[in-house]
Amino acid sequence: MKRLLLLAVALSLVSVAGAAPFKRADYVARLQTCEAILQDTMLYPARAIPADVLHRARGIVIVNQVQVGLLLGVKDGWGVALVKKPNGQWSVPAFIKAGELSFGLQAGGKTVETVYVLMDDASTRLLFKSRFNFGLDAKAVLGPHAAETERSTQTFTAQVLVYTNVKGLYAGATVKTGTMSPLVEATQQFYNTDYGIPELLFSDWVAAQPESQPLMSYLQRLSP
Numbered sequence: 001m002k003r004l005l006l007l008a009v010a011l012s013l014v015s016v017a018g019a020a021p022f023k024r025a026d027y028v029a030r031l032q033t034c035e036a037i038l039q040d041t042m043l044y045p046a047r048a049i050p051a052d053v054l055h056r057a058r059g060i061v062i063v064n065q066v067q068v069g070l071l072l073g074v075k076d077g078w079g080v081a082l083v084k085k086p087n088g089q090w091s092v093p094a095f096i097k098a099g100e101l102s103f104g105l106q107a108g109g110k111t112v113e114t115v116y117v118l119m120d121d122a123s124t125r126l127l128f129k130s131r132f133n134f135g136l137d138a139k140a141v142l143g144p145h146a147a148e149t150e151r152s153t154q155t156f157t158a159q160v161l162v163y164t165n166v167k168g169l170y171a172g173a174t175v176k177t178g179t180m181s182p183l184v185e186a187t188q189q190f191y192n193t194d195y196g197i198p199e200l201l202f203s204d205w206v207a208a209q210p211e212s213q214p215l216m217s218y219l220q221r222l223s224p
Contacts, residue, residue, distance in 0.1 A: 027190050030064075031080065031211055035214055035218060037115065038062055038219070041113075041115050042222065047145055047165065048146035048147070049161075053144065054222050057084060058083060058124050059083040059084060059124040061080070061115070062116075063113070063115075063116070064078060064111070065077030065112045065114070066111050078096065078183070079180075080093035080095055080096065081093065081182070082094070089220070091200070092201075092207075094127070094201055095186050097180065098179075112165075113165045115162075116140070116161070117161040119160065120159050128182075134162070139159045141161065142163075144161075184196065184197060188200075
């Protein structure tokens with residue numbers, strides 16, 4: 001009963017966070033943070049995404065999460081998603097939320113910065129869904145790094161390559177489940193449009209905002 005109560009409280013907190021009123025400055029800060037996460041990922045060859053992976057990529061999702069727990073763990077956060085259009089240009093970033101609940105012996109807190117590189121068109125279409133999980137809805141594996149010289153068959157056949165940087169202390173053996181969801185209304189308000197996520201990501205009908213250009217330009221330089 002106690003666990004069910006904790007679960008209900010955790011879910012309500014995630015729900016309230018996702019339903020917070022739109023504040024443009026908050027979403028500008030999210031864009032800047034996601035660009036910083038990508039830059040940090042690319043800083044050292046030991047953890048950088050190889051150029052050939054980014055060249056073949058069909059999309060990218062950058063997520064920033066905070067995880068805390070004591071018996072019941074809650075990981076809540078947000079991020080952005082972009083896709084590479086047929087002309088090789090990256091789309092405007094769409095905002096997403098990302099949450100996870102975990103059960104088991106665990107304690108502590110940490111921040112988790114993750115870059116998901118989407119390697120085929122099927123994985124990019126998951127971004128249209130109201131909820132998606134890259135581990136369940138697509139084949140996801142840890143991605144190779146720029147310092148590595150060998151590439152496994154698994155890497156070339158995976159739909160999603162995952163790059164994660166964990167900061168903080170968190171211990172435990174847990175069973176996890178997590179989903180991501182597009183923040184449709186917030187994205188529409190940011191770009192002042194009524195278009196949905198497919199049009200935002202795959203068409204040229206929505207103009208980039210000045211605040212979204214730095215992330216788009218940096219990603220373009222990484223994957224010419």
